Amino acid sequence: MTLSIDTDLITIDKIQLFPNQQVETDMLRLDKIHTQISGNKWFKLKYYLSQAIRENKTGLISLGGPWSNHLLALAAATHLAGLKSIGIIRGEKPAKPGDTLGDLSDLGMELIYTSRSAYRNREQLLSELAQQYPDFMVVDEGGQGFTGAKGAADILQLVPDSQQYSHILCAVGTGTMLAGLALAAHPHQQLIGISSLKGKEEQLSAIEQWFPQLADRLEINTAFHFGGFARHTTQLIAFMNHFFEQTGVPTDLVYTAKLCYAWKSLTQEGFFEPGSRVLLIHSGGLQGNRSLPPGTLTF
Ligand SMILES: *Cc1c(COP(=O)(O)O)cnc(C)c1O
Numbered sequence: 001m002t003l004s005i006d007t008d009l010i011t012i013d014k015i016q017l018f019p020n021q022q023v024e025t026d027m028l029r030l031d032k033i034h035t036q037i038s039g040n041k042w043f044k045l046k047y048y049l050s051q052a053i054r055e056n057k058t059g060l061i062s063l064g065g066p067w068s069n070h071l072l073a074l075a076a077a078t079h080l081a082g083l084k085s086i087g088i089i090r091g092e093k094p095a096k097p098g099d100t101l102g103d104l105s106d107l108g109m110e111l112i113y114t115s116r117s118a119y120r121n122r123e124q125l126l127s128e129l130a131q132q133y134p135d136f137m138v139v140d141e142g143g144q145g146f147t148g149a150k151g152a153a154d155i156l157q158l159v160p161d162s163q164q165y166s167h168i169l170c171a172v173g174t175g176t177m178l179a180g181l182a183l184a185a186h187p188h189q190q191l192i193g194i195s196s197l198k199g200k201e202e203q204l205s206a207i208e209q210w211f212p213q214l215a216d217r218l219e220i221n222t223a224f225h226f227g228g229f230a231r232h233t234t235q236l237i238a239f240m241n242h243f244f245e246q247t248g249v250p251t252d253l254v255y256t257a258k259l260c261y262a263w264k265s266l267t268q269e270g271f272f273e274p275g276s277r278v279l280l281i282h283s284g285g286l287q288g289n290r291s292l293p294p295g296t297l298t299f
Pocket of ligand 1: 039040041070171172173174177252283284285
C-alpha cells in the first residue's frame, strides 16, 4: 500500500502587500495540499508512514493538543493509507469537544485524554507508549525530529528554480520544518524561522542534536510571538483580515499569521537588503482558525 498526496495543487504566489513594496516576495502555498493533511504536516509525516507500511505496523500513535494540526494530518493520512491511529490528547475531555476533536473521531482515531502533568513529561509518555503499543509506530509531538525534518527537506523540491531566493522564511513550532528547509537550501540562502512561541533555545538545541552541521545555517527570530504559543492579539487578527484582503491569502492564527506579520515588519524596517528575493512558506494549519468565535475573521 502506498499513499500519495497531490502536490500539483500547490502554487507559488506573488505577495504584494503594500504599493511600493521593495522586496520581491513569493509564497509557497503548502496550505493547498489538503484541508486535513495540511501544509508541512504531510512532509513531516511521510517517511513515518512509509516506514510503518514497510514494517507492517498496525498504525501510528502520537500526541497533541485539542486543536492539533499534526494529529488531524496523522489521522487523515493513516485513514487514507488504511492504517489505524491513536491520539493522546493533552488535558481532560471537554464537555463539548471542538471541531478538530470531532474530525479526529470521524477519521477513526482512538482518542485518549491525558492529564496535563502526565503530558508534560513527554519523554516518559513516549517510552510508555512504545511499550504499550508495540504494533504502532510512535511519532513525537508535532512530527518533530530527524525523520520529520528529512521529510520537510523535500518541500523545496516543489519550488522550481529555488536558488533564486536569497531568504527563506517559515514559522517555527518545534523547528523541524526549519531544519528540513535548511538541509535542502543552497549555501547562499538565509534561513529565518519566525517563532510562534516565546523561546528558541529548546528548538535550537534539538536541531543541533538532529543535525550538528546545521547549527550555523539558520536563525530563529522570537520577536513576533504575540504573547506565546496559540496566543493572539486583536492586532494580529486585524492583520490577518488585512493580509487576506490585500493578497487573497488566508493565514492561521498560530503560525502563518505571525510569519506574515514578521515578514511585513522586517520588510518595512529595511531588514532585507535591496535586491533580496524572499520565499515565504505557507505551512497550512488553517483548520485551527475554527477555535476562534465565528465572525472574527473575514475569510
Ligand atoms: C506545525 C506547524 C508549524 C510548525 O512546524 P515545526 O516543524 O514544528 O516547527 C508551522 N506552521 C503550521 C501551519 C503548522 O501546523
